[in-house]
Amino acid sequence: MKATDILMSEHRVIEQVIAALEMAANGLEHGVDVRPGFFGDVADFIKGFADGCHHKKEEGVLFVAMSESGVPVQGGPIGMMLYEHEQGRLYTRRMREAAANLSDDPSAREAVLENAFGYASLLKQHILKEDRILFPMADRFIPPAEQEAVAEGFERLEHDETGAGVHEKYLALAAALTQESARYTV
Numbered sequence: 001m002k003a004t005d006i007l008m009s010e011h012r013v014i015e016q017v018i019a020a021l022e023m024a025a026n027g028l029e030h031g032v033d034v035r036p037g038f039f040g041d042v043a044d045f046i047k048g049f050a051d052g053c054h055h056k057k058e059e060g061v062l063f064v065a066m067s068e069s070g071v072p073v074q075g076g077p078i079g080m081m082l083y084e085h086e087q088g089r090l091y092t093r094r095m096r097e098a099a100a101n102l103s104d105d106p107s108a109r110e111a112v113l114e115n116a117f118g119y120a121s122l123l124k125q126h127i128l129k130e131d132r133i134l135f136p137m138a139d140r141f142i143p144p145a146e147q148e149a150v151a152e153g154f155e156r157l158e159h160d161e162t163g164a165g166v167h168e169k170y171l172a173l174a175a176a177l178t179q180e181s182a183r184y185t186v
């Protein structure tokens, strides 16, 4: 599979979890009894899959290949993507912290909602920009032979850093979160 196609297929899984997160946050906002651990589990997925498997491939392999092919890192679209990855990590950390206090701190609910919705809207537009602007740019700038090396770099990263079976574990978590979120429909 082409390097950017691999990343786009991961975007579809991330979008699935974002939809589940929005469903649960919407339920919480409207008085539905959402399991507090749900938000922690979403944070685990984001940390392990969106940041662990996916953003590492972008930051550590694709963006590097793009910059070596002449796309500027600072100030350009890559710099913007890196900044948004950082913002996403901040939302995730705050959502996890607030969710841990959901049962005994009344202000925690607002903080969970703010960071859950903040993450969802950030990531949706971030993914759209990557799919429509950044990845087509990568396809144009990175020479075909180098494209193959990028895909191999992704595989190496999954094998060496992420570990065998981890990707599958997160796919199963995404499916479980989607199924659970259906209970939180308002």
Ligand SMILES: [Fe+2]
Residues within 6 Å of the ligand: 007, 011, 054, 055, 058, 127, 130
């Ligand atoms: Fe991405």
